Amino acid sequence: MEKIAIFPGSFDPFTKGHEDIVLRGIKMFDRIIIAIGHNSKKSRHFDLDFMIQKIGEVFEKYPQVEVITYNELTAEIAKNYQANFLLRGLRNTTDFEYENTIAQVNKHLNNQLETVFLITNPSYASVSSTIIREVHKYGGDISKFIPYQL
Numbered sequence: 162m163e164k165i166a167i168f169p170g171s172f173d174p175f176t177k178g179h180e181d182i183v184l185r186g187i188k189m190f191d192r193i194i195i196a197i198g199h200n201s202k203k204s205r206h207f208d209l210d211f212m213i214q215k216i217g218e219v220f221e222k223y224p225q226v227e228v229i230t231y232n233e234l235t236a237e238i239a240k241n242y243q244a245n246f247l248l249r250g251l252r253n254t255t256d257f258e259y260e261n262t263i264a265q266v267n268k269h270l271n272n273q274l275e276t277v278f279l280i281t282n283p284s285y286a287s288v289s290s291t292i293i294r295e296v297h298k299y300g301g302d303i304s305k306f307i308p309y310q311l
């Protein structure tokens with residue numbers, strides 16, 4: 162059976178930390194679906210279409226990686242794509258507390274879905290979309306933290 166993983170997130174923006182999780186995931190799964198959760202009521206800092214295009218370019222050499230957007234439960238979207246794995250990254254205990262709860266709820270919603278955590282690469286442990294957004298809002302240079310050019 163094909164091992165399909167869904168990697169859900171806001172990716173506002175997609176960072177080198179996210180890229181690292183996908184590149185490591187490629188060694189474990191046959192297909193990886195990067196799923197950008199979006200909610201029309203919640204505005205993004207980085208344009209959704211721009212982010213889809215940039216992520217596509219980052220992984221253009223990897224046909225097994227695709228990018229989708231979704232506006233429903235992650236557990237449901239996983240079923241729709243026949244994904245049995247949910248890929249997530251862990252940087253610290255704050256991530257762990259949050260991810261632990263989500264993983265348990267997802268297990269209730271979709272018993273076939275196994276959440277797989279990859280511990281952050283130490284080089285990217287401090288890379289966070291929230292902080293990058295703040296730096297960008299105030300005109301700071303974020304090029305070191307993202308795997309594409311703005």
Ligand code: ADP
Pocket residue numbers: 169170171172173176177178179182248249250251252256280281282285286287288289290
């Ligand atoms: P969400 O809005 O669901 O928290 P994010 O876009 O912030 O989504 O992140 C998606 C996933 O990537 C989460 O599992 C998050 O913990 C993980 N992640 C974010 N930054 C890093 C990083 N620097 N290293 C490893 N994992 C990361």
